Amino acid sequence: xxxxxxxxxxxxxxxxAQNFQTDVVEKSQQVPVIMEFYAEGAAPSDELSKxxxxxxxxxxxxxxxxxxxxxxxxxxxxxxxxxGLPTLKVVKGGQLLDNLEGPQTQGALSALxxxxxxxxxxxxxxxxAEYLSVGDRESAMAMLRExxxxxxxxxxxxxxxxxxxxxxxxxQEAEALLASLPADAEGIEKAKSRLxxxxxxxxxxPIEALEALAISNPDDQSHLYHFAxxxxxxxxxxxxxxxxxxxxxxxxxxxEDKARQTMIRVFELLGKGDPMASxxxxxxxxxxx
Numbered sequence: 001x002x003x004x005x006x007x008x009x010x011x012x013x014x015x016x017a018q019n020f021q022t023d024v025v026e027k028s029q030q031v032p033v034i035m036e037f038y039a040e041g042a043a044p045s046d047e048l049s050k051x052x053x054x055x056x057x058x059x060x061x062x063x064x065x066x067x068x069x070x071x072x073x074x075x076x077x078x079x080x081x082x083x084g085l086p087t088l089k090v091v092k093g094g095q096l097l098d099n100l101e102g103p104q105t106q107g108a109l110s111a112l113x114x115x116x117x118x119x120x121x122x123x124x125x126x127x128x129a130e131y132l133s134v135g136d137r138e139s140a141m142a143m144l145r146e147x148x149x150x151x152x153x154x155x156x157x158x159x160x161x162x163x164x165x166x167x168x169x170x171x172q173e174a175e176a177l178l179a180s181l182p183a184d185a186e187g188i189e190k191a192k193s194r195l196x197x198x199x200x201x202x203x204x205x206p207i208e209a210l211e212a213l214a215i216s217n218p219d220d221q222s223h224l225y226h227f228a229x230x231x232x233x234x235x236x237x238x239x240x241x242x243x244x245x246x247x248x249x250x251x252x253x254x255x256e257d258k259a260r261q262t263m264i265r266v267f268e269l270l271g272k273g274d275p276m277a278s279x280x281x282x283x284x285x286x287x288x289x
Contacts, residue, residue, distance in 0.1 A: 037082045039069070086101075087100065090112070092116070100112075138168075155181050174191070194233070197233040214226075222255075238280075267280070
């Protein structure tokens with residue numbers, strides 16, 4: 001299928017030995033180049049071409065599609081080590097970055113293209129998220145500090161570091177940094193909320209002891225409240241929300257509506273649009289009304 005039938009010429013071109021240097025090597029210094037090696041009339045190639053024709057234009061110029069007809073460009077095929085069809089090669093900064101052989105799913109390609117088109121800041125945040133997903137908080141904090149050197153006026157980075165410091169029990173340092181931030185700094189409410197929960201249970205002993213008190217005194221809302229706060233402080237947030245929800249079922253007005261107010265504070269900790277916050281907000285609303 002001709003490229004101009006599938007996408008704007010701004011995003012795609014046919015590659016030959018004559019324009020390879022310009023439209024692949026040099027172009028890849030500006031944006032990642034997706035090289036597609038295909039054969040006309042071959043079903044797997046046609047399917048992949050159709051998929052690329054849908055995906056690549058949606059990135060609005062952040063990717064360039066370089067199509068190589070293997071039947072007409074045997075020299076390129078041999079030089080680049082193409083062994084089967086369809087094949088994709090990703091070129092960025094003049095270097096081969098990735099090689100994909102065989103049929104590809106839309107999900108796999110979207111994930112690859114999203115990663116390729118991330119800004120530098122987004123890539124760093126993705127790496128921080130990766131560190132946190134495996135429990136490597138120290139590496140995440142070190143990377144945030146590096147970003148803060150590059151962006152010293154970025155208050156949201158400082159708020160994010162505060163939140164991680166609180167989780168690492170570096171409370172005094174976190175409090176000092178938090179006090180230096182403007183009141184409307186992005187992410188500051190999240191850090192303040194986490195600090196609130198840590199402070200609520202800092203002098204109450206280990207979480208296991210609080211759980212034992214809650215179990216042995218099921219009618220005492222104060223023990224349930226302390227256990228819920230301890231769970232949230234330990235980042236077992238859904239378990240903490242469930243305890244608070246149980247408190248609402250028992251007594252909605254306990255301690256001047258404290259269970260409901262605490263759930264709202266947990267929602268602030270989770271952040272706007274968080275799926276868990278949305279789920280428990282609905283459950284809370286149902287109980288209250």
